[in-house]
Amino acid sequence: MISIEINELAFFADKAFEEKDEDTLKKIALTGLELSQRDKYNPLEKAILSYHGATAGSDYIELKYNRAEIYEDNEKDTELCLLLFRNCIGFFNEFKKDFIEACSEEELFYYTEFQNRAITNYSILLNRIGRFIKSINSIEDLVDKNFSMAIGNHATTIISYGLYDYDEGHADYFHHYAYKQLKSLTKDPENGQAFYFWQGIIENIEKKYDKSFLLEDYDFGEIDLGDDLEEAYRMWCIERKLFLNTMNDVTLHPVAAYDILHLPNIVTSINEGPKYHGLFNQIKQEYVSARYMLFEGINQNEPHFSDKEVHLVNTLDYPVYGLRIEKIKFAFRSLYSIFDRIAFLINEYFELGIEEKDVSYKSIWRNRQGRGKKTYETRTHLKAYMVNPQTYNQPLIGLYWLCKDISKQKVEHYYLDPNIEMLATIRNHLEHKYLKIHDSFLFPLARDRKEKYDPIAYSISYEEFVEAAMILISYVREAIILTSLAIHREEVLKRNGEKLVPMFLDSYKDDWKY
Numbered sequence: 001m002i003s004i005e006i007n008e009l010a011f012f013a014d015k016a017f018e019e020k021d022e023d024t025l026k027k028i029a030l031t032g033l034e035l036s037q038r039d040k041y042n043p044l045e046k047a048i049l050s051y052h053g054a055t056a057g058s059d060y061i062e063l064k065y066n067r068a069e070i071y072e073d074n075e076k077d078t079e080l081c082l083l084l085f086r087n088c089i090g091f092f093n094e095f096k097k098d099f100i101e102a103c104s105e106e107e108l109f110y111y112t113e114f115q116n117r118a119i120t121n122y123s124i125l126l127n128r129i130g131r132f133i134k135s136i137n138s139i140e141d142l143v144d145k146n147f148s149m150a151i152g153n154h155a156t157t158i159i160s161y162g163l164y165d166y167d168e169g170h171a172d173y174f175h176h177y178a179y180k181q182l183k184s185l186t187k188d189p190e191n192g193q194a195f196y197f198w199q200g201i202i203e204n205i206e207k208k209y210d211k212s213f214l215l216e217d218y219d220f221g222e223i224d225l226g227d228d229l230e231e232a233y234r235m236w237c238i239e240r241k242l243f244l245n246t247m248n249d250v251t252l253h254p255v256a257a258y259d260i261l262h263l264p265n266i267v268t269s270i271n272e273g274p275k276y277h278g279l280f281n282q283i284k285q286e287y288v289s290a291r292y293m294l295f296e297g298i299n300q301n302e303p304h305f306s307d308k309e310v311h312l313v314n315t316l317d318y319p320v321y322g323l324r325i326e327k328i329k330f331a332f333r334s335l336y337s338i339f340d341r342i343a344f345l346i347n348e349y350f351e352l353g354i355e356e357k358d359v360s361y362k363s364i365w366r367n368r369q370g371r372g373k374k375t376y377e378t379r380t381h382l383k384a385y386m387v388n389p390q391t392y393n394q395p396l397i398g399l400y401w402l403c404k405d406i407s408k409q410k411v412e413h414y415y416l417d418p419n420i421e422m423l424a425t426i427r428n429h430l431e432h433k434y435l436k437i438h439d440s441f442l443f444p445l446a447r448d449r450k451e452k453y454d455p456i457a458y459s460i461s462y463e464e465f466v467e468a469a470m471i472l473i474s475y476v477r478e479a480i481i482l483t484s485l486a487i488h489r490e491e492v493l494k495r496n497g498e499k500l501v502p503m504f505l506d507s508y509k510d511d512w513k514y
Contacts, residue, residue: 002110009049013059058121083416085125088122124153136154152185155178156201161246237295244288259284264487287477298328318439318446335469340361343361365383395483
């Protein structure tokens, strides 16, 4: 049975939107957050409270700011919506895990109906703030379940993603894929005006592409993924969408099993070399090396010979040691460092003028740098630049919002991304303190013994550590891709019809690698 207070909150939210009552909508968003933290409600009720809060917050943004989610005067409101949607989905997952098998028909109806809405609306919000990759991935389960609103919004996000991709072949495939999705949708009362919006997109695609191209199945041909080990590695990566290849966000076909992404063609002065491509080479190499260490660490089945005859003490709390664990740790450290490497590239490319010692993924968005008497202003205020109508750059906006997550941004005393607290704590103990990994099956016993046997350690299970590493690598991949798309967007704006003299760069051959 759903509490009557929850239905009342929904009623007042709808009424406030109809009456264009901005103040009440804002209060309902905050009320939804506050009520969802109370123990008197079960996870399903908390999820629905969070959903009504998020919807009220979104309606408030639509009325007050015409849905512009990036400008400084409404940034806090968008943060609140993101937090509420994320909390909502988390509560639904908790309900599914612990309660769904014994729930009533009414509870099952509420669970299905509101979870579908929440995931779809969350995906739409992510797309608006430039988080294309996370938007696509967040809604895929609903697409597989043939939920029409999810299919429509999935398709439109893929088109947005393709518009910023410098690889025209990828963009063509994205339009082909999205066209097939949109054509599968029928006029349905549940879709409302969205159906006519999707029809407009279909018509635009048909104007751009030949009908025979759109109607035929896309043929990638046969692709060899190599020997058994290489094929296993590449399939592991492609199934988890870990390739630096925008195609991997849309298809699991082996055509996407290559790290083809790089920077686009860049306009420079005649005396300037390929410094940006050199730095991007380094970022890519660090990513793919960390990814392989992660693969080996997770999939190694037996102790390595280097671990044999190494004297360790049994501390009676079921720790796990070995090269495979250290590989995952090395990967974790290396992946986290890539965020600052990207910030270094952004500072150089956009000519922000931040001194090297001050560059970080947090600082590049600030217009003032340094401390005390040594403060100075950046040459370009990146936040203002990326939302300026003349230089609008949605992938850069997406990178900004991703950096907000990584930076442990808080909203009303809660982390904007609930995953970040765990990632940041693991990193802190890896780098500066003492992280202890325990056998997953026996971890409950280890946790009970912590205060007696090893109170100075930060203890987590092996399963938790692997999950954290996989979340981290997905964030890093997203950041690398958004950086490439953002620079491509800037290059399109730069050219403005000028005549340019090209300088061609060959690929760095595999035979040259050490």
